[in-house]
Structure formats: C-alpha cells, structure tokens
Amino acid sequence: MSVESVLIPFKNQQHNHESCIKSALADAEAACSKAGMRLTKIRRQVFELVWSSHAPVKAYDILAQLHQENPRAAPPTVYRALDFLLSVGLVHRIESLNAYIGCGDPSQPHIGQFLICEACGAVAEMNAQKITRLLRKQAEQLGFKTVNQLVEIRGLCPQCT
Amino acid sequence: MSVESVLIPFKNQQHNHESCIKSALADAEAACSKAGMRLTKIRRQVFELVWSSHAPVKAYDILAQLHQENPRAAPPTVYRALDFLLSVGLVHRIESLNAYIGCGDPSQPHIGQFLICEACGAVAEMNAQKITRLLRKQAEQLGFKTVNQLVEIRGLCPQCT
DNA sequence: GAACAATATGTTATAACATAACGTTTTTTG
C-alpha cells in the first residue's frame, strides 16, 4: 500500500493534537473558501469538536459541548452543521457507530476506508485505490454500477494489540 | 470472481420468491437445529418478514406486520428476534440503512459484502475472499489487527441501470 | 444605505431507532 493512501494513520498518545486541530482548521478554511461556502462560527465550533480527538464523536455529545458556549443550541443546530461539513467533505460519518470524524484530506473529496479500534476507539482513514477498484470490479461482475462504497474495518490498533 | 462468492445475486422481478422463502426457512431450521437453538414461532415470523423481499426490512416495519398476527408484539419482541437471528447468522444488518436482510448462506457464518441498489432497494450479497483478504492485508500494513469488516456498496442493480 | 433575496440559525415538536428493567409464561432438565 502506498503511503499516499493513508490519510490519517494511528497516532501515539503523545502526539501534539493541537497541531492536528490547527492544521485541520486551516484545511477547512481553504476548502470552504475554495467552494465558496461559509465556515460560520457554529460550523467551526462543531468542526473543532469533531476534531477533539481521533475517535468518532456523536452528534448529541457535540450538542452537549456546544451548549457550554451556546445555550440555545438544539439538535438541528448540530445536524445542520454536520450536514454542511459532510457536504463539503470536511468530515465523514462512521455508519456503524452513528458518529462523525474529521476527514484526513478534504482537498480531494472522497469516501474513505476506516479502521476502527474496538479497544480505544481510535480511527485511521485510508483511501486505497486498490480497494476501491477491486470493490468496483467485483460489483461490476454482478452487473452492478457502483456509486459509492462504505468500508469500515473493526479490530485492534497498533497500540492496543 | 468465483460464482461461489455470490451468496445472493440480483433476481429478476419474475422469479419465484415463494421458493426463496421456502428454501430460506429450510436453511433456518437446519442452522438452528445444528446450533441447538430454537426457531420459535415469533422468530420464524420475523425471519419470514425479513425474507419478504430482497430489500432490507426495518425493525418497526417488521413490528407493524407482526402486529397483525400478534397484537402484543412490542419493540423488544422484534429486536430480540432479530438479535437471535443475527447471532445464529440467519440475517445480516445493513448498517447504512438500519435495516435487516436474510443471509444467503447461513451454513457458514460470515460477514458478507452487500450491493445496495439506490433505485429499487434490492440487495445482493457477496462473500468474496479476495476482498476480505485485501482489506485485511491493507489494514495489517498499518499495524491493525482486523476482527471484522463492513462492506456496503451503493449503486444501481442490473435492472435499474 | 435602503430594499430585497438568499443563507443561516432559533425554536418547538415529533419521528425513527433501540434498550433497560422487571414480571410472567413456557420449555427443558434432573
């Protein structure tokens, strides 16, 4: 697997996560600006909360955090912001967890393949063309035209093995 | 892809679905008997409702149907039956739809890879070792130990293309 | 900068999906 296909590797606990967040925010500004979309205060807050760790975050947990700064926030507040971030490709939804995680490379919209640690909750993101192509090819052999793909792999990350 | 890896192909509308159900029921009896588990009346009813088509079925839809024969059914009635059927490997859960579908080959427990038609809702099931192995291998290269895999491919089935 | 349109957010309510907890019935086993 080429290194390019790893969008977010598993990080050690000591890594400087502030710099992850800072870099993600810069990417988000760039992506929104490029798309002519507005990264409003609420959207930015939700984005930062999604990026608060490398584990997926749940909508109602985001809401609880958001309440600290914005007592008027309600479920639609969060879901609208998440829908926006999803549409711009800044976050991904982990279907098997009903949770959301920051995208490792919003510069190129993609679907992503996720490795989910069942012990610590950490998630790594890949975008391996080899997988994408094989899935598409296998589907084709059944006469199926692929629109998009969902790949979520559960197991144990390097730290937890 | 070997034909063996296709557990449920896309069927045409004219196929005899009664025979699908009949065959699935026979498989279910066999699987339960082999596992020393009981396919009770409720479990069988839920199983038949899951098999009512080749599209995934939602828990509360099952509940509504079940009510016709069993007015006392409540959400736990359905979820218990589904949990049982999942544990025995008779049905699969489609995570991206919060819905359930009959397994194409309960004789060998497996996870399955699903092709979901966005037009008609039909689902085909594969169990392609090639995919399973590639995903495992790619994960391994990130130091990740795979426990299980979720693959759901969205697109258009042969009839809807 | 006033008028208007478009976008974003507030607000209330409810829909949709799932489980906890505990009591009763049915089945199995000794």
Next chain:
DNA sequence: CAAAAAACGTTATGTTATAACATATTGTTC
C-alpha cells in the same frame, strides 16, 4: 413434579435524526 433456564410480555425510557416554521444575519442590487 420441582427447579432452572429460556423465551416472551410489559412499561418506560434512552438515543439518533428530522419536519416545520419563525427569526436573524449576510450578501446583492439599486
């Protein structure tokens, strides 16, 4: 049959997500 285990009934509640409509903010045109 008695005891234990499994399945089911029942009530309540937890969790996830959206509908519908009001208000506020931002961008555009004149």
